[in-house]
Amino acid sequence: xxxxxxxxxxxxxxxxxxxxxxxxxxxxxxxxxxxxxxxxxxxxxxxxxxxxxxxxxxxxxxxxxxxxxxxxxxxxxxxxxxxxxxxxxxxxxxxxxxxxxxxxxxxxxxxxxxxxxxxxxxxxxxxxxxxxxxxxxxxxxxxxxxxxxx
Numbered sequence: 001x002x003x004x005x006x007x008x009x010x011x012x013x014x015x016x017x018x019x020x021x022x023x024x025x026x027x028x029x030x031x032x033x034x035x036x037x038x039x040x041x042x043x044x045x046x047x048x049x050x051x052x053x054x055x056x057x058x059x060x061x062x063x064x065x066x067x068x069x070x071x072x073x074x075x076x077x078x079x080x081x082x083x084x085x086x087x088x089x090x091x092x093x094x095x096x097x098x099x100x101x102x103x104x105x106x107x108x109x110x111x112x113x114x115x116x117x118x119x120x121x122x123x124x125x126x127x128x129x130x131x132x133x134x135x136x137x138x139x140x141x142x143x144x145x146x147x148x149x150x
Contacts, residue, residue, distance in 0.1 A: 002027055006063060006070040008041065009034065018042045021055065021074060023063050038063065041077060053077055 003026045008019040010030075021039030024032070039055035060083070064070075070078060078084040 004035065004063065004068040006038065006068050006074050008071065008073055016046060017044065023068055053081055057083065
C-alpha cells in the first residue's frame, strides 16, 4: 500500500497564484490525479478575494487519522490555524549548537570597510577619529568634575 500525502497543488495564473490542498499518493506526480481536495490557500489579495487559508476540517481530520502525512508547507499552514502542533526541530539541529565567536583581523576592516588606497589617508582618518574621541572624553570628565564640585 502506498503512503498518502497532503500536498499543495499550484493553480492560478501569473501574479495570481493559489494552491489547492490535496490528498494524493506519494508516488503520484503533483499535477496528477488526486484522491480528494481538502483545502485552499490564497496567499495574495486580489480585487475580488482576500488572503485566505480554507480547510475542510472534517476531511482533514479523517485523512490524518488514516495516516496521510502533510508536507512541510502544509504542516506550517496547519500550525498557523492551530490545527496541528508545531513540527519539532530535528535532532542535532545546527541552530541549537553553540557557535564559537568570530574573530576578525583588523586588516579585514581596513580593506573592506573604508577601502583606503593610500596609507597616508588612512592615518589621517584615524588621527582625526582619535582626536574626536579624546575631546569627547575630556568634556565628559570635565562635566563629572563640575558635578562633584557643586
